Amino acid sequence: MTAQNLLVELFVEELPPKALKKLGDAFAQVLAQRLVSQGLAPQDAVVTPFASPRRLAAHITGVLARAADRAVSQKLMPVAVGLDASGQPTPALLKRLGALGADASAVAGLRRAPDGKAEALFFDSVAPGVDLAAGLQSALDDALAQLPIPKVMTYQLESGCDLPGWTSVQFVRPAHGLVALHGSSVVPVKALGLQAGNATHGHRFEARIDPVPLPSADAYADTLAADGAVIASFAERRAEIQRQLAAAAERVGGGCRPIEDDALLDEVTALVERPNVLVCEFERQFLEVPQECLILTMKANQKYFPLLDAQGRLTHRFLVVSNIRPDDASAVVGGNERVVRPRLADAKFFFDQDRKKTLQSRVEGLGKVVYHNKLGTQGERMERVRAIARSIGQQLGGDLLAKQADTAAQLAKTDLLTDMVGEFPELQGIMGGYYARHDGLTEDIAFAIEDHYRPRFAGDELPRNPVGLVVALADKLETLVGMFGIGNLPTGDKDPFALRRHALGVIRMLTERDLPLDLTGLVRAAVPAFGSLITDPTEALTDFMFDRLAGSLREQAYSAQEVDAVLALRPARLGDVARRLQAVRSFAALPEAAALAAANKRIGNILKKSDGVGASVNAALLAEPAEQALAAAIGATVPGADARFEQGDYTASLQALAALRAPVDAFFDGVMVNADDPALKANRLALLQQLHTAMNRVADLARLAA
Structure with missing residues (x-):
């Protein structure tokens, strides 16, 4: 079946500018997703959204006039329930088949297949592919219903029903036109009381003709630009505004550049269909006011782009993005200069009045x-x-x-x-x-x-x-x-x-x-x-606050284990956290790390179950060679590790502890901590406490154990 490209456009009154891009993207994506799910468009269909102040549209490639038929297999019921002892269909099976539009003649064609421990009956059939008109209607309804509309309007239809004006419709703005083209053919769908056609409307004042007929889905953007004086693509219109802003600043000279503000650029893109950047200016006396005040009033109230000089200082010139391109733009320039002047005068008045009182007096x-x-x-x-x-x-x-x-x-x-x-x-x-x-x-x-x-x-x-x-x-x-x-x-x-x-x-x-x-x-x-x-x-x-810190660190590509190990100790100085994390990461890469982390976890569990642990180790009570070796290793290793810790070299401090792996393993292999002799037990617990303290100065290494 031949595939053609599809174009759907909804022509409306001026849409809310701050929501336009999101509305355009959502409309196109939901429309495409629904067509793909119905088999009318391929998974790799190219979806192009269009959004201008007065339209939402989508161009989707490779759309079929009818989806391919699909094999459908439906589980009916267990064989024991559907067939009696003689193999005849039970009333339950016949009723189920009837619900599917089949009768007793279909019993012989039912498929048996294992279903868990039992065998079940399956009804295999072919579902005809959906027609584009029906599929697009469903997709269009879903796309409109799922639009992230900031605030819904209720309005009445002007015509198209028996009692004009009595049918209410809810949408973000009143809609006045619908286009649905599959190739060059109109798809007969409806939305918001409108019937789809093949004509749209261009710029309010500068369109060459009105309405603008669209010969095909693929000709949409070019036809609208040529005959309607509209750049339909939000992205292309935004890029054109950026180009014109840069060109206008270059014409002014002196290293001037327009202020960078993506939110303002997006909003202005959503306000114009045919951008035309013009250079305007105001009286230099207003530059006595702090530039932040002037910039804010021009951006927030007038949607202007202030011009900064090479040093980043505000100049007395600003750029206006007009929606019309007259041969003589002087009236547009003069109008905008007249409009901005009272705004700047207000700012100067506020600034002068405020300085009459000191901050202390307030x-x-x-x-x-x-x-x-x-x-x-x-x-x-x-x-x-x-x-x-x-x-x-x-x-x-x-x-x-x-x-x-x-x-x-x-x-x-x-x-x-x-x-x-x-x-x-x-x-x-x-x-x-x-x-x-x-x-x-x-x-x-x-x-x-x-x-x-x-x-x-x-x-x-x-x-x-x-x-x-x-x-x-x-x-x-x-x-x-x-x-x-x-x-x-x-x-x-x-x-x-x-x-x-x-x-x-x-x-x-x-x-x-x-x-x-x-x-x-x-x-x-x-x-x-x-x-x-x-x-x-x-x-x-x-x-x-530590939870917020943990979340922030995880966003910086540290693993949850690394973050948990460091923050478990609640470091007193947060400036140390990054160095501790790097030390933990370096330690975890050592071959001894996994065994030491597991041992640390084991030691922690042992100490939690003990009722009080002595502060010092009595060397005379170290009876087993393995505990003697561990005590000696601690004595040889920990002072150096502690010294490096005090110097802030956390990586070296942790890596020094790697030497403890062998004596720690030997200790747990050859020594019974919970000895029958209370003195031996207390001494061994004190030794483990000493080891546990030394191992957990930089981070809680037990958090690294798998």
Whole structure:
């Protein structure tokens, strides 16, 4: 049967731009999957999604007009149930055959085959392949039903029923056209009250003809581009916008480049059908405003691409992606320049007004802002952060760092009360840094205020200086301890206070800056700042944070065994974790590793069952040659391993222990630990305790045992 390519398009009103790409991909993939499952398309069919502001479409290769017939074998029932003693069909068998559209004449053709311990009857038949019209209808219904629609609209059909306007339809946006072409033939399917045809609509204003007839499935993209002035492919349209942005920046010169923002590029791609990038500009006086404010208002409110110079500074020019290509674009350019001017003027006004008050003068206002009904106001929260920051600063840098951290923590949240942050919440912290400099505060304090939210997401930079690092740690610890202390824990995919992100932020700072701080100690030291507001969450929160660390490490290609072995010891200094993991990996590659890990596990089990173990080994009670040899090996090996451990050379420390394999094996082969003589037993347990301690300084080696 000859296969041809299939094109299905749904023409709708403007789709939500942030969801367009996902909608287009889902529509094409589900449609193709359903056709493949029905035998109408091959497993290796090439699926091309199309998505523009007013259409979702899919092109699928190698689709059959009718699927091939399929051999079907259906188990009926055990032979003993279907046939009586004389071999005649029972009423139960005849009833089952009738349900399948067969009668008693089919009994002779039933197949017998083993089915477990018994023999069963099977009815073999041929199921006719599904027709494309029926199969595509089913696939189309499924594709529409499974679309990840952010919000459904209800609208009424304009025509096509006996009582126009009385039939309601639900979809992401009102649909106005349906195309289904198999080669050049229309497939008679329906969707959302529409009958499939072979014509679509192009650009609202620049299409050469309307409607746009499609000669075949394969001509879809080219015809729509030539006659409809539409680039139907999301990917091609995105690439064209990128090309035009780069070309426009090059025309401006001076090493200018458009700001890089994939989310903005995707959104703009979803807003235009025929992109046309134009260069616009605004008055240079607005460059007195922090560039973050101008960039944010241009991107968020207007979907413009600001132009940066070679040094990364904002210029007074920006790029607009227009949806039309007039011969004279001056009106479009002028219109966009007029639109952006009030936005920038608002930003300048907010900036000028905010600087009339110092950050210090806003501290009192934090007491009027509710943070959480169980944890008080932002003012009370600020005092807790200050206390935690002073404690951490004292540990890391003494009185000077503690004082700087206290000042920065006091002022860190005050920009929440400014007009600029009220208009653009994304600028919190950033504006605080600018206002701190305006108030004459030092760069250390300004950077700390700006950076105390970092890291804000995976891969974000850490705070730039020690003051910022201390305040960022204090801020995140206050949130974690407070929320865990009132039982407000993350559940499933719900984490409204971003506690998982805060935990990873603390872990990254402790790890990547190799801070000499104990995680459990940090959590415990933060608890007193809350007084009687919370229940001590140290144990639960520490477990949570080590779980987050374990998950993060596994994502970095460390095995579960390696991670469990290291984190089982709850290392006091997280900066050591990476070196410990590398040491464990190197140790596991040694031929002695498996035997020592198994022995370590055995020793641990023995010690758990013992009631108290002596602290020292009495050499006079070492009666057996094997235990004497083990004691000697420990004495010769462990001091060197311990010295390397203290130096931070964990790999060498663990590898030195490989020399213990033979004496450990000999000990368990020739010595009875649970001797009848209590003194001998206690001495042997003390020897094993000494060995166990030496073997588990870097990691719990028992976790490496298979």
